[in-house]
Amino acid sequence: MNERMLLFTIFLLVYAGQPCASDSPVFPLHISENRRYLVDQQNRPFLVHGESSWEIVWRLTREETSDYFAKRAAQGFNATLFNILPDSQDPFAKNRYGEAAFANPLDFTTANETYFDHAEWVVAEAGRHRMAAFIFPCYLGISDSWIDELHANGMEKAAAYGKVLAERFKKYPNVIWVMGGDRDPEYAMPEHTALAHAIHQYDPNHLITFHGREHSSADLFHEKAWLGFNLSYNYKETYTQSHQDWHRSPIKPTLMGESGYEREANDWRYGTPQRMRRQAWWALLAGSCGHFYGTAFWHQKPGWRESLDWPGAGHMRIVREFFEALPWQTLVPEFEKQLIVAGNGEYGSKDDYIIAASTPDHKLVVLYMPVARFLGLDLSFYPGPVRARWFDPTAGIFSEPFQLENVKYVRWDERIAPPARECDSDWVLVLEADD
Template structure:
């Protein structure tokens, strides 16, 4: 969260950027609102250790938004509006602080850590041994409502915060001894043991370092009374959960946080041993610091999921902190692009994709810089996807796919449309494809032996059983 101290400094100024032309209401995405079967929580790790599945073993693509201040910043009515909007846009995962230290939202007159009802999380400031029942009762409602609407919540019990800022609970963690942190953990474990739509997240924007003992005590306290939930950890940028917590038996998922090299870090996570599902927990946010926009968040998302990530989180300012204009910003271009991405992926067996790391599918390699491509082929070699972030030409060895011929499609990640190319022989010769224009495109290749609908037009998981 708040990738570095710059976000704190620029948040207020950026909150009023762009988006002024959006309507006040939240527009759904028409047939993009189709979200597939109901999720049978709790989630679990597939035996392949590459992705998550629900209790019916239906693959679960982590397709998340980052409403960090959801619990502290909004009333129930506002939280309902947010959840319904993101559900209609196809999101299924949320990144949330259970207790918010700094960003209380534009309409929270008390400011963090108080919620909109004026309740603080602790009866004495920063005393983890004295949780406030009234505060957590509101948190209960938000988490339960999210679950009923099909969201898994990646929940931070005490976000530590970026070094050099007051964004998290680092000072309080240091002030509370190990036993106090364990007691707080037991309180949370007892409270949320029966809530099935939670994935716990340790840390937050910081490596554990001198509060490692407190963090591990908090984790241990939760696990004493809530032993079955999945865990991951969020660390300082350019670190993954495995880098800092890889020795912990509870670490089930590898969260990757990077600005510098999304495809490289995701490839590294995929091939790391022992294998764990890896996902992009954070990179650049739309309309946040660094002049990044929806085009940037679209590109990093595609680079992640075709480089081995089992999903990724999108973020938008002002939505992540519920600053001024957050309701209008729910309609941002970045949110629409996320819907197109999900729609394309669930029309194919994304869970079986193996990312290209050599030169099997792309004999000239993945490229570098702004032209860095991402590519993956399913284990059965029936489908391949290639993302070209800068358009142009790409040479493909079609023999990497099964069968005598392949059908090729261009999927437009900017508007969700597709166009079919002629079927081609997989005779071992290279074929050079050219994108329809100079924007980014996804080349979808399907063996003709594999009958499929055009990319983005059918959710192949929608016939799965429901609760």
């Protein structure tokens, strides 16, 4: 049996004793007892493994939407993220069935029932594919977008709109609300707050988070009662915001909600498959309870169907299989840097930083190395030898296990040198110690 098959077998065995999907409700999700991650209705850890379908409500037909979710679910994604309202730079924009969201965008009480019926259907269809639906009730936008319309409606109408949405969508267990949308509320803060409070009041059983500019929701709303968990947005080193959120009080889960997109050149890193892997592994080992992946066709314009088969999606499936074969929810970020004593890389400014997490007893350690190089480890605190394996995040394959002594490795040692590979040089190192 090859190592990829072994990993998948472990993945199946972990869940073999659990109730099957037909008799085991997953949604709505809620916060774990230790407030570090999300759990399903059976209190099982739910690793958010999401994909971004931002404009699916108004870009695609129902048949296309069904195809989209079926493909993503088959690839292992268990969450999706999208706007309820159409392209906000044209508030009169219509969906594929010729329906606009409002008769008058400056008056949210003029909602088009037919438009929102279709939005409901999209949420329900995501649920049919066992995907959590992270939905934006009023996307504020990168430029002007819906922030002006929200502000013009005033607090009373914003609250009324929130009540209508909450009462309409609360029957769908897979819903998670996302306030904001690529922008902080700024001058529309009163209306944004009224909208959030109304949704929280009339739909108390679904979690709410916030997505703003490139920072964490905690920077603005961490202590707000309506914010169930934090969401980070970072095109650079995804571990930095996850680390910051981990240390905040009160404790709330943190989720990497957006970073670079595959084949989208939003900065000098470009959207390579390696970047997709790097930002996911970085976030999860830095304390994030999940992550989102996307492609340059996040807007579902022509070409979206072909983009579903880009290599990044397959690499993301490997991420999920790897973590769900482990007690991932028990991993704690390595802040003290007592394990890695050489070859760390530069924190917060380059793409070479090695991230690590371990169980509290250090019997399981996972390290992600973005660039292959010498690695110095201090294993002297272990009472005996440590079992080690390299894991290839591009193929989902483990190396043969090897043993490391409980000493400090500060010089080159071929045993802890990652295997050679023709292309990308990122690797994962797994250390396991006996009782």
